[in-house]
Structure formats: C-alpha cells, structure tokens
Amino acid sequence: MEAIIDGVLRFQRDIHPEREELFQQLARGQSPRAMFIGCADSRVIPEMLTQQGPGSLFVVRNAGNIVPPHSSMPGGVAASIEYAVCVLSIPDIVICGHSGCGAMTAILRGESELTKLPAVARWLQFAESARDAVLLEHAGAPETVQLDALIRANVLAQLAHIATHPPVAEALAAGRLRLHGWVYSIASGEIHGYDADTAQFAPLSSSKPPAHATPAG
Ligand SMILES: [Zn+2]
Incomplete structure (x- = not known):
C-alpha cells in the first residue's frame, strides 16, 4: 500500500x-467523449490504451466487461449507462474485452472454477450464451482457441445486452449513439474492433472511419 x-x-x-x-x-x-465498459483486470487501463486524459472517458469496469440485460433489478452498470446516455449525451459506447481474461477462462472451465466463487458464478451467467455458442462452434479445440473465441463472442453478447436498455435503444433509433466492440491484446497492444458491416473483428486503423457495432443504415 x-x-x-x-x-x-x-x-x-x-x-x-x-x-x-x-x-x-x-x-x-x-463532457466525456465516450463511455468505456471494460474488464476490472488490472492490465486493462482504458485511458492508457486510448491515450485519453482526465474528463475524456466515462468508465465502467467489472469482471468480464459484462452488461446485464435490461431488467427491473437495480444495477450499477444500468445506472451508469442511463447517466451516460441521458445526462452526459455520450455519443459512443465501447465495450472492450481483452486477451487472457480470467473471467472468460472461469466461464470456459465451468463448475471446477466457479463452485468456490458463487458471486462470480452468478455474475458470469450473463455471458453464458456466448460460452454455449463458442463450445458448439469450437468443440474439441485447444483451450487457448476457445478462450480467444469466447472473449470476442462475449463482447458481442454484451453489445446485444446493452441495446436492450431503453435509453440506449432510444438513442440508437434516433442515431445519437454508436456502439463499438473491441478486444485488446495485452501482449501486442493491438485492438481489434468489430465491424457490423462485415461481421468481423479487424485491427483499428486511422485510414478508415471507426468500425462500429451498430449496423449502418
Ligand atoms: Zn478480464
């Protein structure tokens, strides 16, 4: 300390x-430029990897960069999203996963990891749809392959969840908000962004407009 x-x-x-x-x-x-929803992992520093200073990013971090779907239960993520969209009128929300995510590893390993961690297990149920899809598509693949696929699939699952929040749905429909799905690689520093038009993750680049996870149109 x-x-x-x-x-x-x-x-x-x-x-x-x-x-x-x-x-x-x-x-x-x-008057932040964007909301950044990332993992609580100590290696994921939103301001460092985007080179932004104080006042630029409205940040929420939790185990597994998870956004529970809209519900009547009170929740810190939902409240932060509502404030970001309704009060701060934030134009962009990034949901960022990362390589080597411990939360995603725990989901992949299932009960053997999670029986000791009941709160984590309950929280990570919000990523179960992503795990099921990955295990189906990459059955029998090495754990590293499944983990990378799950990290990406989880970002897409959380993008789907955030769109169920009424303030987000409303802002998306009005064209006031764009969603971005990123995966940060700790070893290389690279960030891959999801492009809804191609349904692929590709490295962020300065030569084209930012890929976004909300389909064009
Ligand atoms: Zn993580």
Whole structure:
C-alpha cells in the first residue's frame, strides 16, 4: 500500500499543479467523449490504451466487461449507462474485452472454477450464451482457441445486452449513439474492433472511419 500512497502524494505535489488549468475546468463539469465498459483486470487501463486524459472517458469496469440485460433489478452498470446516455449525451459506447481474461477462462472451465466463487458464478451467467455458442462452434479445440473465441463472442453478447436498455435503444433509433466492440491484446497492444458491416473483428486503423457495432443504415 505504501507505493500507492506515495503515488497519491507525488500526484498532488507534481502532476496536479502542472495541469492546474485542466483540473479547474474539470472541477466545473465533465463532457466525456465516450463511455468505456471494460474488464476490472488490472492490465486493462482504458485511458492508457486510448491515450485519453482526465474528463475524456466515462468508465465502467467489472469482471468480464459484462452488461446485464435490461431488467427491473437495480444495477450499477444500468445506472451508469442511463447517466451516460441521458445526462452526459455520450455519443459512443465501447465495450472492450481483452486477451487472457480470467473471467472468460472461469466461464470456459465451468463448475471446477466457479463452485468456490458463487458471486462470480452468478455474475458470469450473463455471458453464458456466448460460452454455449463458442463450445458448439469450437468443440474439441485447444483451450487457448476457445478462450480467444469466447472473449470476442462475449463482447458481442454484451453489445446485444446493452441495446436492450431503453435509453440506449432510444438513442440508437434516433442515431445519437454508436456502439463499438473491441478486444485488446495485452501482449501486442493491438485492438481489434468489430465491424457490423462485415461481421468481423479487424485491427483499428486511422485510414478508415471507426468500425462500429451498430449496423449502418
Ligand atoms: Zn478480464
């Protein structure tokens, strides 16, 4: 913990004063460019991998970058989505999975991993449809192949879930919101984005408009 407190003190002494103007502006309000829904994994740092500073990303992170479908149950993800869309009028939402995801590995291994983790097991039920599809399509494949497929399939499953949230459905229908499905590779730094027009993941590139997961039209 000492290293973390040292970091806080260094931030207050060196970093905050250097960017005084920015922090004074941010103290008055936020206008983020995008909402970023990522895994809680310590290796997935949204601001680092998108090179964005404070005030740019409205971030939600949880085990497995999961968005439960719309329901009457109170939920932190649903509340954050509602605030992002209705209050902040965020134009883009990214759902980002990542290589080597522990949550996806646990789903793949099933009961042997999850019996000790009842809360995780209940939470990860929101990715079961993705697991079932992957096990069907990649039956008998090595675990690494199944895991990569599941990481992508889970991003697509969560994109389908987020579209069931009324504020999202409304903003999509009005053309005020775009959804993006990404997978970040920790070893290479590459990000593959899902392109609804081709139904493929492809590396993000500056030469074409950003791929998005909401079909054109
Ligand atoms: Zn993860």
